[in-house]
Amino acid sequence: MSEAPSERPALEKVMEDWAAKSAEFWKTALETLPKAIPNIPATEALLKNRYLEALEKLLKGWQALSATMADPAAADAVLRGMSTVPEFFLRLSKAGWEASVLIHQKALETAGKIGQKVEGYRFDDIEQELLKAWREIYEEEFRRYFQIPTLGLTRYYQERLNRLVDQWNILQTTVSEFLYVLYLPVERSFQVLQDEVEAMAKEGRLPQRAKDYYNLWVKILEGHYMTLFKSPEYLSALREMLKQVDNFSVAKNQVLQDILQFLPVPTTKEMDELYRELYQLKKRVKELEKKVSRLEKAGH
Amino acid sequence: MEQPKISLDLILANLAAEAEKAQETVSRAVDVLLGPLDSALATTPYDVVYQEDRVKLKHYRSPGGVTFKTPLLVTYALINRETMLDLQPDRSVVQTFLNGGIDLYMIDWGYPTRKDRFLTIGDHVNGYMDNIVDFIRERTGVDKINLMGICMGGTFCVIYTALHPEKIKNLVTTVTPTNFDTNQGLLHIWMRAIDVDHLVDTFANLPGDVMNIGFLLLNPARLMLDKYVGFFENMANKAFVENFVRMERWIFDSPDVPGETFRQFVKDLYIKNLLIKNELEIDGQRVDLRRITMPLLNFYGLYDHLVPPEACSLLTSRVGSTDTEDIALDTGHIGIYVSSKSQREFAPKIIRWLRERDGEEEGAVAEEGKKEEAPGAAPPPPGEARAASRGPVKKGPTRKGVPKAPLKKIIEETL
Numbered sequence: 001m002s003e004a005p006s007e008r009p010a011l012e013k014v015m016e017d018w019a020a021k022s023a024e025f026w027k028t029a030l031e032t033l034p035k036a037i038p039n040i041p042a043t044e045a046l047l048k049n050r051y052l053e054a055l056e057k058l059l060k061g062w063q064a065l066s067a068t069m070a071d072p073a074a075a076d077a078v079l080r081g082m083s084t085v086p087e088f089f090l091r092l093s094k095a096g097w098e099a100s101v102l103i104h105q106k107a108l109e110t111a112g113k114i115g116q117k118v119e120g121y122r123f124d125d126i127e128q129e130l131l132k133a134w135r136e137i138y139e140e141e142f143r144r145y146f147q148i149p150t151l152g153l154t155r156y157y158q159e160r161l162n163r164l165v166d167q168w169n170i171l172q173t174t175v176s177e178f179l180y181v182l183y184l185p186v187e188r189s190f191q192v193l194q195d196e197v198e199a200m201a202k203e204g205r206l207p208q209r210a211k212d213y214y215n216l217w218v219k220i221l222e223g224h225y226m227t228l229f230k231s232p233e234y235l236s237a238l239r240e241m242l243k244q245v246d247n248f249s250v251a252k253n254q255v256l257q258d259i260l261q262f263l264p265v266p267t268t269k270e271m272d273e274l275y276r277e278l279y280q281l282k283k284r285v286k287e288l289e290k291k292v293s294r295l296e297k298a299g300h
Numbered sequence: 301m302e303q304p305k306i307s308l309d310l311i312l313a314n315l316a317a318e319a320e321k322a323q324e325t326v327s328r329a330v331d332v333l334l335g336p337l338d339s340a341l342a343t344t345p346y347d348v349v350y351q352e353d354r355v356k357l358k359h360y361r362s363p364g365g366v367t368f369k370t371p372l373l374v375t376y377a378l379i380n381r382e383t384m385l386d387l388q389p390d391r392s393v394v395q396t397f398l399n400g401g402i403d404l405y406m407i408d409w410g411y412p413t414r415k416d417r418f419l420t421i422g423d424h425v426n427g428y429m430d431n432i433v434d435f436i437r438e439r440t441g442v443d444k445i446n447l448m449g450i451c452m453g454g455t456f457c458v459i460y461t462a463l464h465p466e467k468i469k470n471l472v473t474t475v476t477p478t479n480f481d482t483n484q485g486l487l488h489i490w491m492r493a494i495d496v497d498h499l500v501d502t503f504a505n506l507p508g509d510v511m512n513i514g515f516l517l518l519n520p521a522r523l524m525l526d527k528y529v530g531f532f533e534n535m536a537n538k539a540f541v542e543n544f545v546r547m548e549r550w551i552f553d554s555p556d557v558p559g560e561t562f563r564q565f566v567k568d569l570y571i572k573n574l575l576i577k578n579e580l581e582i583d584g585q586r587v588d589l590r591r592i593t594m595p596l597l598n599f600y601g602l603y604d605h606l607v608p609p610e611a612c613s614l615l616t617s618r619v620g621s622t623d624t625e626d627i628a629l630d631t632g633h634i635g636i637y638v639s640s641k642s643q644r645e646f647a648p649k650i651i652r653w654l655r656e657r658d659g660e661e662e663g664a665v666a667e668e669g670k671k672e673e674a675p676g677a678a679p680p681p682p683g684e685a686r687a688a689s690r691g692p693v694k695k696g697p698t699r700k701g702v703p704k705a706p707l708k709k710i711i712e713e714t715l
Contacts, residue, residue: 221525
């Protein structure tokens with residue numbers, strides 16, 4: 001950015017004049033200041049003097065600055081420095097922009113992987129594929145953000161909070177997958193019902209009551225569920241669901257534990273320790289009671 | 301293409317008629333649902349005669365007097381509540397027992413809280429149950445009592461009887477799982493698939509609602525859908541609604557199961573199947589089924605989807621007793637206690653069976669128990685135990701190996 005050469009001397013002159021007047025003003029202010037303070041008590045005076053001292057230093061600073069600025073060479077240097085400010089901001093914003101672009105680029109790359117996870121032109125298991133893809137993407141890409149090392153005094157609290165959000169996200173996906181597995185028999189049962197009704201229609205023995213259709217459908221549905229519930233796929237989904245429910249509960253309890261610690265109530269962990277001790281103590285007392293009773297009976 | 305023979309007019313006419321019928325049902329149902337309903341359950345009067353922690357012992361008041369010499373202790377499961385045995389006056393096993401002259405006691409396990417999470421099977425069997433049995437023996441002045449177990453409570457009774465045979469005169473097991481190595485029931489498959497350690501470590505106790513979801517998933521088409529369709533169809537029928545609500549109240553009244561007990565039950569029984577193999581250890585004592593030498597009556601349901609017949613039927617062949625009987629009823633897990641048909645078959649049969657054995661001298665059985673109690677003495681092998689118990693103990697023909705008694709005969713005898 002070039003400057004008009006004719007503007008520089010005028011600006012310098014203005015700056016010099018302003019600095020000279022300013023230095024003069026601060027000098028006068030500095031000289032007149034003690035006179036404005038009336039007689040005051042010793043302790044108060046001491047206090048006031050501290051303020052006066054600070055004010056005096058400040059005014060002297062301004063005076064020195066103004067005096068320096070009155071020197072044409074110094075003013076020129078300052079003006080030159082000021083001309084670099086836009087460049088400084090430009091570099092700063094450029095760095096910020098590049099970081100932002102990088103994050104967006106990463107996010108776009110991550111989103112792009114969604115497309116890679118689903119096979120093209122395959123719609124048979126589209127919902128299941130989608131759930132699986134989302135889960136994989138979440139675990140491989142997004143989950144890492146919740147695992148960034150936390151720092152500082154509150155690092156452990158932050159870590160537990162991150163874990164809770166992470167487990168909540170995983171639980172949502174797992175529940176969706178499990179519900180999808182549970183929905184499959186419903187979908188299939190309608191298909192089978194349609195086939196059976198078609199076959200019955202051809203044979204001319206179509207049920208006339210709505211309840212008959214319902215009974216037929218429930219029977220088919222029941223059969224599909226029985227088959228599903230014994231399948232390894234269902235057992236695996238069940239196991240995974242229970243595992244993620246457990247994991248979420250643990251994460252939730254840990255965060256609640258942190259909150260409870262700030263309240264005047266015992267935490268679950270503390271209560272469990274107490275329960276264990278109580279259990280062991282009661283068991284020992286009961287055993288001793290029985291022994292005493294037996295000894296008493298033997299004594300008689 | 302062949303034209304389907306569909307009488308469309310007829311179908312549409314039927315649909316319209318059904319819609320009108322449904323509308324009529326709904327309008328009548330409003331009166332039923334908004335009016336007073338008697339859905340109270342477990343109304344038979346009782347006294348709490350013993351209490352330890354959360355566990356209570358109910359002693360039922362007998363209106364017609366007690367005619368049995370030996371009291372009967374009923375042990376329910378830790379899952380759901382014992383109120384099922386007294387669901388309603390005309391379908392109450394409790395009332396049938398009382399009318400039959402039984403001196404009836406029942407364990408109410410209560411509602412475990414987090415502080416009960418460390419309680420094991422041993423604490424229930426050798427702790428609460430043993431204290432209760434001692435209490436009844438002392439209160440009634442008998443050396444031995446009759447013991448009846450239901451489902452998981454039956455498993456507890458089998459374990460208890462094997463550990464304390466000297467205190468039990470007759471044992472009745474109903475829908476009691478003892479052989480867990482079966483794929484007949486979904487519960488058996490699922491229990492082996494879950495990570496019980498993870499579950500118990502997280503929840504402390506197994507929440508009742510988690511169990512309820514599991515039970516509903518055993519047959520969602522029937523239990524989550526068809527059941528309520530049935531309710532909708534019959535909701536104008538007051539008696540039906542009352543029974544339905546009563547059953548709903550019972551089904552969803554599910555206490556939590558103490559965590560360590562659940563862990564042990566799944567690992568030692570569902571996964572390792574230790575009980576039927578005589579390898580289960582409770583509080584350091586091995587549970588040997590051959591020590592069960594007293595008469596044993598074993599009921600199970602042929603259509604039980606929770607505890608399938610295969611899980612129940614092995615018991616009688618593994619115990620030391622020669623007086624055993626298996627009865628397979630044509631019903632399911634709950635139907636055995638609450639169906640009107642079972643009201644005629646189930647409880648009356650138990651009364652008759654116990655009465656037949658109530659007047660017997662205890663000498664032989666007691667001696668047998670003492671012999672087995674001798675310190676360091678190994679329990680006799682099944683064959684020897686049977687031989688030793690023959691004669692004075694069993695007056696009638698030994699039922700072991702005899703085909704199951706036909707139901708018709710049972711009904712005739714009972715009625």
